[in-house]
Amino acid sequence: MVDDDAARDRPETTDTPAPVISVSGTPAECGAGYGVAAAGLVADNLERYLRRFRDEAGLSRAAVRIAGSTFRSASHAAHPRVAEMLDGLAEGAGVAVDEIYALNARTELLYGARPDGADGGCTAAGVLGTRTRDGHLLLGQNWDWHPDQRDTMVLLRTVDEHGAVVLTLAEAGMLAKTGLNSAGLGVCVNMLGSDRDGLAAGRAPGVPYHVLLRAVLEAGSLGQASRVACRTTRNASINLLLGQAGPYGGELLDLEVVPGDVGWLHPTDGILTHANHLESALSVRDTMKNFGGSSLFRAARARRLLVDRADRAPVDLADLADVFHDHLGLPLAICRHLDERDAPVDQGETVFSVLLDLDSRRLGLAAGPPCRHEYQWFELTDVTG
Structure with missing residues (x-):
């Protein structure tokens, strides 16, 4: 549960929001252990995405494997430890390794083919410890995606051979989404869209979205x-x-990473928020502009809600949770609910909500929409499957 008074009137769920998997060892050993423990979920998630690759992107299974092989080569060249973990995962789960890499490249394969097919999702927010009640750096987000993916999620904890710990929400068969590590580093993620996205002719194949995300989460600073x-x-x-915990309230940094370029944003008055459109001055076309949607106001609203609270009293975890429960613009709100008017392929809702206390090294996880569930807390150093 959130430890603050403002959240006590919400319904509480006692079931673990997602299966917890805890593994240790070398990257290959961690991957293999994860694959064995989650074999059924990995196979199920892979089959779901194979159907989506076929139906939404027109990719046969053979084409998916060819793409996966290309992404595997790029991953081994750029981030060999993450690639070793994915190879071990495929072996442990008993699935084709090229399909695992295609799964981790689901963003490239789905939205490279139809970049205007959805209005994104996810609202992220961070508050420096200089604006919080206990001086802790707080970070969090709502993860908005197709509701069918809710039951293929895991909470993955890895301890490598050097003792470095990572705790992250992940789709089964992937290695990261929102999470934190033992260095006090936390990561939240939002989908973006630009006119440089996709596997264009003549462009070097890159590292999949979720491989890059895992590599970032394994960084020590x-x-x-x-x-x-x-x-x-x-x-x-x-x-x-x-975000990274540390003296003077820690630090926050937002990176808008597009193919071939990067923009960045810093906190203002100790607060930083983001949704699904570009806010820095990158010289690319933001394809999220093509269809509008709630991303045009979610980040600004989240910031305004947090600033209002911070101006009255230091922010706490309950304040951050309340932002992620906000219903202005329902169903396309910060707390997103299913809109039956959307085409089935474009339907989405807040599937999970995550809170990170980086100083305490703990993660709060609530099934979505989070207005209906309480956060269950997991300590980085004490998570068991």
Whole structure:
């Protein structure tokens, strides 16, 4: 549960929001252990995406494997430790390794083919410790996606051979989404769209969206994370809201990473928010402009809600949770609900909501829409499957 008075009147759920998988060892050993533990979920998730690749992008299974092989080569060249983990995952789960890489490239394969097919989702927010009640750096987001994916999620904890710990929400068969690590680094993610996205002819194949995300999450510092994000060749646009705990309230940095370029944003008055459109002055076309949607106001509203609270009293976890429960513009609100008027392929809602207390090294997870569920807390150093 959120430890603050403002959240006590919400319904509480006692079931774990997602299966917890905890593995340790070398990257290959962590991947294999994860694959064995989640074999059924990985196979199920893979089959769901194979159908989406066929129906939405016109990709046969053979074409998916060819693309996956290309992404595998790029991943091994850029981030060999992450690639070793994915190879081990495929072996442990008993699925084709090229299909695992295609799964981790689902953004490139789905939205490279139809970049205007959906209005994105996800609202992320961070508050420096200088504006919080206990001085802790707080980070969090609502993850908006197709509701069918809710039951193929895991909470993955890895401890590598050097003792570095990562705790992250992930789609089964992937290695990261929103999460934090033992260095006090946290990552939230938003989908972006630009006119450079996709596997265009003559463009070098890049690292899949979710491989890049895992590599960032394994960084030991905010500066190292920004190096990973900026230096990795990529074919899809991604927004990374990064935070690291430390003296004077820690630090926040937002990176808008598009193929061939990066923009960045800093907190204003200790607060930083982001949704699904570009806010820095990048010289690319923001394809999210093509269809409007709630991204045009969600980040601004989240910031205004947090500033209003911070101006009255220091912010706490309940305040951040309340922002992620906001219903202005329902169903396309910060707390997104299913809109039956959308085509089935474009339907989405807040599937999970995540809160990160980076100083305490803990993660709060609520099934979505989060207005209907309480956050269950997981300590980085004490998570068991």
